[in-house]
Amino acid sequence: MHIDILTIFPEMFHGVFSQSIIKRSREKDLVTIRMIDIRDFATNKHKRVDDYQYGGGAGMVMMIEPISACIEHLQKEKTYDDIIFMTPDGELFDQQAANRHSLQNNIMILCGHYKGIDERIREHYITKEISVGDYVLSGGEVAAMAFTDAVVRLIPGVLNDETSALSDSFQDGMLSAPVYTRPSEFRGMRVPDVLLSGNDKEIENWRLQKAIERTHERRPGLMDKE
Ligand code: ADE
Numbered sequence: 001m002h003i004d005i006l007t008i009f010p011e012m013f014h015g016v017f018s019q020s021i022i023k024r025s026r027e028k029d030l031v032t033i034r035m036i037d038i039r040d041f042a043t044n045k046h047k048r049v050d051d052y053q054y055g056g057g058a059g060m061v062m063m064i065e066p067i068s069a070c071i072e073h074l075q076k077e078k079t080y081d082d083i084i085f086m087t088p089d090g091e092l093f094d095q096q097a098a099n100r101h102s103l104q105n106n107i108m109i110l111c112g113h114y115k116g117i118d119e120r121i122r123e124h125y126i127t128k129e130i131s132v133g134d135y136v137l138s139g140g141e142v143a144a145m146a147f148t149d150a151v152v153r154l155i156p157g158v159l160n161d162e163t164s165a166l167s168d169s170f171q172d173g174m175l176s177a178p179v180y181t182r183p184s185e186f187r188g189m190r191v192p193d194v195l196l197s198g199n200d201k202e203i204e205n206w207r208l209q210k211a212i213e214r215t216h217e218r219r220p221g222l223m224d225k226e
Contacts, residue, residue, distance in 0.1 A: 001104065001155055002078070003033045005144050006070055007111040008049055008062075010035035012141045022149060025158040033148065038062075041069040050114050059115030067110065067117065071125050074108060082127045083108045085117070086140030086147070090129030093147060095170035097130070101147075102154035109147065111140030173223050174215045177207035 005013065013035050016022070025031045039047050043065065050060035071083065081104035091097070101107065110117070110126065122129070132143040152158060159165050169176040180191040194206045215222055 001031045001102075001152070002106045003031065003148060003152075004074055004078075004080075004106075004108045005033065005035050005111065005148070006038050006067070006108065007035060007139075007141055007144070008038050008113060009111075009139070009141055010037050013145065016145050016149070021153050021158060025152050025155065028157070030155050030157050031152050036070060036074070038066050038070050041066040041073065043069070053115060057115075061115050062112060062117040062121075064118040064120050067121050068125065071108070071110075071121075078106050080106045080108045080127075083110065083125055084128045084130055084147070085110045085112065085122060085126040086132070086143040087112060087116075087129050088131045088134070088136050090131040092134075093130050093132050093150070095150075095168075098147075098150040098154060101151045107151075109140075109144045111144050113139040170222075173225060174211045175219060175222070177210035177214070 007013070013033075017026070017033055022031075022033075026033060038049055042049050042063075049062055049066050051063050053059065053061045074080075082101070084107065086109060110121070130143070130147060132146045137143055154165055165171065167176065180195060184191045184196060192206070194202050197203070
């Protein structure tokens with residue numbers, strides 16, 4: 001898989017993408033990720049990427065020229081399965097969407113800032129708009145990191161134990177069962193006996209039961225989602 005992220009803050013990604021699972025999947029060449037600085041495509045004197053909005057109002061708007069130049073430059077090199085714009089008014093991102101995107105080859109992600117991006121970009125280039133939650137972030141970068149992390153870990157071969165992605169919360173429409181590690185007792189708090197029993201069938205039943213209870217308690221409605 002290849003992911004191109006268009007941003008005016010490429011440095012924001014360096015820490016997150018050079019640690020843990022994303023780091024390993026990049027090293028194994030299971031994914032290539034590039035951060036592309038939109039400012040490099042600004043042709044005006046001061047490399048400006050934003051301007052006042054027509055009609056007045058507070059907040060600057062990201063200009064069409066540098067973004068369109070950047071997108072068209074990349075499109076000469078690759079065909080993208082999706083050109084995604086991160087925005088709070090996009091489709092809510094969930095595990096099913098992560099699964100679908102993990103099957104794609106080339107993804108472009110555009111991160112917005114300020115008051116937004118010129119609407120003509122959304123109309124002419126963007127194939128999908130994604131929100132990571134009903135709250136407003138300062139820009140699309142943190143959303144793009146969340147999207148990338150959720151998608152990359154699903155690429156076959158990225159996780160050492162492939163079943164661990166399958167037993168993630170949400171993967172079967174349920175939250176995960178609680179997990180414990182040593183010691184078996186800490187200040188009187190004991191790990192449930194069944195987990196120490198060695199009885200695989202009983203452990204499996206217990207985990208399923210706990211996952212159902214937790215899902216009903218915390219996220220009623222999640223199991224009705226198709
Ligand atoms: N940009 C700002 N807020 C966002 C959100 N909630 N999801 C995706 N992109 C965003």
